[in-house]
Amino acid sequence: MKAPRTSRAFALIGTGILLSTTCSNLVNAYTWPNPQLDELESQRYDRIGFNARTVAGSVKPCDRFDFGVSGGRSNAADWIRTAYHDMATFNAAEGTGGLDASIRLERDRPENVGDGFANTLNVVNVAANRFVSLADELALAAIIAYEECGSAPIDFKGGRVDAMVANTAGVPQPQDTLDSHIAxxxxxxxxxxxxxxxxxxxxxFGGTQHVSFPDIVPANTDPNNTQGNVPFDTTSSQFDTKVLTEYLAGTTKNPLVVGTNDTTNSDKRIFASDKNATVTKLSDAGTFASTCPTLLARMLNSVPKGVTLTDVISPLPVKPFLMQLLHGNSSAVQLSGQVRFWNMQENPKRKVTLLWADKNGTSCSNCSLVLSHGQNQVSTFTPGNVSALWYSFMPPTAAAPSAAVTLDDTTPMAKVWFEVDEGDGSKPVVQDQGGVGFALQDPRLMISNATCMGFPKTVVIAAAVQKGSNPKRVYIKADDFSEHNGTALSLNAIPVVTTIDIPTPNATNPAPVQGNYEVWAVTLSFSDWANGPFNLAADYADGTTVETPYIARPQYPSCAGAAAVVTTNSTTSGAAPAPTGVAQGNEVAGIEVGRSFVLAGAVTVLSFLMAL
Incomplete structure (x- = not known):
C-alpha cells in the first residue's frame, strides 16, 4: 500500500447484561453474525477510543478543518453540505436521484461550487468497503458531524447503492426565487x-466563502481567513439555534440573509416565507433538538426506487468482534477475537467467561476461558456518553500460553456464548442471543498459519481446506476500489470486490497436509493485490459457498519464519493470476486505522492488533 494512511476504518467487525436501564432495554436488532449489519453497526457506534471505526476523529474538535486555513470553515460543515447536495437531486414522485454518492460525478456543476465535496470524499471514501457503500459513508459522516457537535441521535439505515452515473441537476441555489425553492x-x-x-x-453549521461565491461574500485579506468565509451564525461549528435566534433578533451576519445583493439572500426568503412562523417555533431549543434529527433522517433516507434500506441500525448489547479460526501446525485450531459489551461500566470484580460447544451442541466441563480486559479497552459514543467495554481472548504467547482457545482440528467448535459474573454475589448472567449462541464460521475453510510475507514484495495467502470437503474452487475475495489515480484513490472511486483464485492442487503440485486439513496457497505480488481487507471463500458442487470472516488489515511475518509447508504449493515466480474484475497492477489505496492481524513468530499464531 503506497497511499497515506491516517484514519482508515477497515475491518469487519461486536447484550447486555442488566447493567443499566439503557442496556437492559436493548434487544438484538439482528442475530450475529450478519456481515453487512455487523459492519454498519460497527461504523455507526464504535466511534471514539478502542477499536474506533468511524471518521469521528476528524470532527474533534468540531471546528477542525483539515484542508487549509480554517477561517471559520469546518470538516463538519463540509460533510453536512455534501450529504444534502448529493440528496438534492431526488425526485420523490419518480424515484430517481437521492443519496447515492452521485455527488462525486457532479462536482463540476455550477450548483456544486467549492472544494467541500472533494474535501469530504477525501476523508470518507476510504472508509467504504464491500458492506458499507460510499453513499452510506456520506450519510454516516453527516450524522457523525451532527451528533459529535451537539445533536441528539439521528436514526441511521444502511444499504444505499452507489450511482454509476450523474443524476439530473437540481440543487437549489442562492439566486433562485422562493417559488423555485418551494418547488x-x-x-x-x-x-x-x-x-x-x-x-x-x-x-x-458552516458559512459562505468568497472563493466559491464572490458575488455574495467580499474578499478578505485576513491571513487566517484567506477564503473569505462568513459564517451563518456566531457558533458555526455547533448544533444550536443561533442561526434562528440571531435572525429573529436582527443581529445575524448570515450572508444569505443580510447580503448586499438581495437576489442571493435565499435564507431570508425561505425563513420569512410563512411570516417567520416556523423559525419562531424552531428557535425554541427543545423543538429544534427534536425536529432536526427527524428531518435529517428523512433527508438521508431519500434513495432511488429499487433500493431497500435496512432497519434502523441499533447497537448490539453483546457483540463478538474479529472472531477468526486459524489452522496451526499439526492438528491445532485456534480461535481468537474480542467481545464488546455496550453501555457497560468498569468493574474490577467482573469476570467474563467464554464458553463453547461443538456442532452437536456438546460442551464440556473445561470448555471455557476467562477473558481479559485492559484499561484502554474502552470506546465511547457521544450522544449520551455511552461507554462500551471490550474483552479479549487473544492467541497464546510465551507470557500467556493459555490465552486463547485451542482445539484438535477433528472437533472444531460451532458456537460460543458468554457468562458475566459481576463479583457481587448475584447470579452470573448468560449472554447467548436468546439461546442460539454466537455461531462461528464453517470449519471446512479457514486461514492457515502458512500465510506469510515473501520477498520482494510478495504475500502468500494460505487456506486450510478440510480434507474430504472437495471444493470446486477456493479463492480470495479482496476489497478494492473502482478507480485509482496513480497510487492514490480517485475521488470518483467506489468500493468493489475482486476475486483471486487459489490454484487447485493436483498430482504434480499436491496440497501439503496439516492434520485434518490440506493447505491451498497462492503467492501474490503487491501489484496483483495490495494487502487490504479480504476473506477466503470456497464453492462446492451442491451450490453452497463457505466464507471465512472478513480479515481486516493484514500484516504478515516473513515467510522464512512461517510454516514451511506452504512452499511446496504456492507459486514462487511472483506472478499471480490477475484478479477478476480489475486490471493486473491495480492497488487498493486507503487510509489505515490500525486494526489488523499478524501471523506472528515461530509458532505462527493469529493475533489481532488494536493499535489506534
Missing part, C-alpha cells in the same frame, strides 16, 4: 415548513 423541496418530498426546517438545521 425544488417539494420535488425532494418536503413541504414548505419542512424546507424551512431543513435549511435551519443545515445552516446551524
Amino acid at each position: 425544488n423541496f417539494k420535488r425532494q418530498g418536503f413541504t414548505q415548513e419542512e424546507m424551512i426546517g431543513l435549511v435551519a438545521c443545515g445552516h446551524t
Whole structure:
C-alpha cells in the first residue's frame, strides 16, 4: 500500500447484561453474525477510543478543518453540505436521484461550487468497503458531524447503492426565487415548513466563502481567513439555534440573509416565507433538538426506487468482534477475537467467561476461558456518553500460553456464548442471543498459519481446506476500489470486490497436509493485490459457498519464519493470476486505522492488533 494512511476504518467487525436501564432495554436488532449489519453497526457506534471505526476523529474538535486555513470553515460543515447536495437531486414522485454518492460525478456543476465535496470524499471514501457503500459513508459522516457537535441521535439505515452515473441537476441555489425553492423541496418530498426546517438545521453549521461565491461574500485579506468565509451564525461549528435566534433578533451576519445583493439572500426568503412562523417555533431549543434529527433522517433516507434500506441500525448489547479460526501446525485450531459489551461500566470484580460447544451442541466441563480486559479497552459514543467495554481472548504467547482457545482440528467448535459474573454475589448472567449462541464460521475453510510475507514484495495467502470437503474452487475475495489515480484513490472511486483464485492442487503440485486439513496457497505480488481487507471463500458442487470472516488489515511475518509447508504449493515466480474484475497492477489505496492481524513468530499464531 503506497497511499497515506491516517484514519482508515477497515475491518469487519461486536447484550447486555442488566447493567443499566439503557442496556437492559436493548434487544438484538439482528442475530450475529450478519456481515453487512455487523459492519454498519460497527461504523455507526464504535466511534471514539478502542477499536474506533468511524471518521469521528476528524470532527474533534468540531471546528477542525483539515484542508487549509480554517477561517471559520469546518470538516463538519463540509460533510453536512455534501450529504444534502448529493440528496438534492431526488425526485420523490419518480424515484430517481437521492443519496447515492452521485455527488462525486457532479462536482463540476455550477450548483456544486467549492472544494467541500472533494474535501469530504477525501476523508470518507476510504472508509467504504464491500458492506458499507460510499453513499452510506456520506450519510454516516453527516450524522457523525451532527451528533459529535451537539445533536441528539439521528436514526441511521444502511444499504444505499452507489450511482454509476450523474443524476439530473437540481440543487437549489442562492439566486433562485422562493417559488423555485418551494418547488425544488417539494420535488425532494418536503413541504414548505419542512424546507424551512431543513435549511435551519443545515445552516446551524458552516458559512459562505468568497472563493466559491464572490458575488455574495467580499474578499478578505485576513491571513487566517484567506477564503473569505462568513459564517451563518456566531457558533458555526455547533448544533444550536443561533442561526434562528440571531435572525429573529436582527443581529445575524448570515450572508444569505443580510447580503448586499438581495437576489442571493435565499435564507431570508425561505425563513420569512410563512411570516417567520416556523423559525419562531424552531428557535425554541427543545423543538429544534427534536425536529432536526427527524428531518435529517428523512433527508438521508431519500434513495432511488429499487433500493431497500435496512432497519434502523441499533447497537448490539453483546457483540463478538474479529472472531477468526486459524489452522496451526499439526492438528491445532485456534480461535481468537474480542467481545464488546455496550453501555457497560468498569468493574474490577467482573469476570467474563467464554464458553463453547461443538456442532452437536456438546460442551464440556473445561470448555471455557476467562477473558481479559485492559484499561484502554474502552470506546465511547457521544450522544449520551455511552461507554462500551471490550474483552479479549487473544492467541497464546510465551507470557500467556493459555490465552486463547485451542482445539484438535477433528472437533472444531460451532458456537460460543458468554457468562458475566459481576463479583457481587448475584447470579452470573448468560449472554447467548436468546439461546442460539454466537455461531462461528464453517470449519471446512479457514486461514492457515502458512500465510506469510515473501520477498520482494510478495504475500502468500494460505487456506486450510478440510480434507474430504472437495471444493470446486477456493479463492480470495479482496476489497478494492473502482478507480485509482496513480497510487492514490480517485475521488470518483467506489468500493468493489475482486476475486483471486487459489490454484487447485493436483498430482504434480499436491496440497501439503496439516492434520485434518490440506493447505491451498497462492503467492501474490503487491501489484496483483495490495494487502487490504479480504476473506477466503470456497464453492462446492451442491451450490453452497463457505466464507471465512472478513480479515481486516493484514500484516504478515516473513515467510522464512512461517510454516514451511506452504512452499511446496504456492507459486514462487511472483506472478499471480490477475484478479477478476480489475486490471493486473491495480492497488487498493486507503487510509489505515490500525486494526489488523499478524501471523506472528515461530509458532505462527493469529493475533489481532488494536493499535489506534
